[in-house]
Amino acid sequence: MDIKDGKHVALVGPSSASKSTLMDLLLSQWDVQDGSITIGDQPLTAFSLDTLQTQFAVVSQRSYIFNETVAENIRLGKPGATDAEIEPAANDASLKDWIAATPDGLES
Helix, strand or coil: CCCCCCCCCCCCCCCCCCCCHHHHHHCCCCCCCCCCEEEEEEEEEHCCHHHHHHHCCCCCCCCCCCCCCCCHHHCCCCCCCHHHHHHHHHHHEEEEEHHHHCCCCCCC
């Protein structure tokens, strides 16, 4: 696969098409056994995990809710987000009515 600089690519396909395997490799969750992965002219191993995680995004088919408040779950998408940033994000995710129905709102 060769992706040109500055391009955004989405990997979609049926189950068992190796989408998750490719992401595991790109995020250095697994080591390459055959061949190589480069970004630009640099081997994947030249990049820190933090750098790789800012270059790739994974949108899982499964949703996960952690044992934290609603606000903290939303903050997973932007650590350090202020309360003023969380409310519009919740609204964008169509959670406004659901949050309003919880006993403590964003702190539920």
